[in-house]
Amino acid sequence: MSSTRLFIGDAHIPYHSHSAMDAVLRLAARTRPAEIVILGDWLDCNQFSQHPKTLHEDRDRELKRDLELAVDYLSELRKCCKRIVYLEGNHEYRLNRWLARHEAASIARFVSLEEHLKDTVGVEWIPYRANTKRRALYRVNSRTIAVHAWSEGVMAPWTHIRNSCGNSVIYGHTHRLEMICQGRVTGGHPITAASAGCLCSLQPWWASGKPTNWVHGAVLMRETKRAEQIIPVLIQKGEAIV
Numbered sequence: 176m177s178s179t180r181l182f183i184g185d186a187h188i189p190y191h192s193h194s195a196m197d198a199v200l201r202l203a204a205r206t207r208p209a210e211i212v213i214l215g216d217w218l219d220c221n222q223f224s225q226h227p228k229t230l231h232e233d234r235d236r237e238l239k240r241d242l243e244l245a246v247d248y249l250s251e252l253r254k255c256c257k258r259i260v261y262l263e264g265n266h267e268y269r270l271n272r273w274l275a276r277h278e279a280a281s282i283a284r285f286v287s288l289e290e291h292l293k294d295t296v297g298v299e300w301i302p303y304r305a306n307t308k309r310r311a312l313y314r315v316n317s318r319t320i321a322v323h324a325w326s327e328g329v330m331a332p333w334t335h336i337r338n339s340c341g342n343s344v345i346y347g348h349t350h351r352l353e354m355i356c357q358g359r360v361t362g363g364h365p366i367t368a369a370s371a372g373c374l375c376s377l378q379p380w381w382a383s384g385k386p387t388n389w390v391h392g393a394v395l396m397r398e399t400k401r402a403e404q405i406i407p408v409l410i411q412k413g414e415a416i417v
């Protein structure tokens with residue numbers, strides 16, 4: 176079995192970049208990872224935002240259309256790997272919050288993103304918020320975890336490594352491609368914090384007037400019995416640069 180894993184996220188469908196998504200599909204086809212981990216915010220779900228950014232926001236767009244597109248991309252990825260793990264991001268969680276605000280718990284199971292993506296693509300779903308049964312993180316192996324994010328500022332890599340309790344941690348949400356690797360005074364494996372960039376438009380209409388420092392990217396992890404190599408992958412001009 177392949178010892179490679181691919182981590183991607185923040186496509187913000189329908190505000191995704193077609194060229195970045197195509198590059199990721201080609202990267203998955205080329206590397207044939209054992210597992211693909213979606214780091215969250217695959218869907219934007221702006222229909223359920225509590226804080227609409229502008230009057231021009233197309234909030235009437237049907238979630239069904241966005242969901243079909245999300246499933247199409249996930250189905251293509253599914254052909255390249257044995258398993259897809261889907262970490263719910265704060266954007267998918269908007270639907271949960273919207274249902275809570277409207278006291279619509281009784282219909283929640285009929286409009287569950289989790290159930291839909293499990294049924295259509297067979298994803299393993301990791302919730303954004305921990306509950307008593309499940310934790311809001313994915314344990315990749317005995318040394319590495321993945322989360323949507325615990326922080327988004329410029330100190331995010333340090334915050335993640337500080338809170339990871341001696342694990343390496345791979346995260347999304349910041350839309351930046353960043354990595355730090357630290358040795359430990361107690362010895363043992365160095366630990367890494369790495370973020371996977373994004374797959375959405377680098378200057379979407381809802382961020383106009385606020386230039387972004389985002390980049391398209393992904394993270395590859397190659398693993399042996401003793402250690403793993405965590406590799407940030409920049410996607411530029413529709414090509415994944417490995």
Ligand SMILES: [Fe+2]
Pocket residue numbers: 215216264265266323347348
């Ligand atoms: Fe996010």
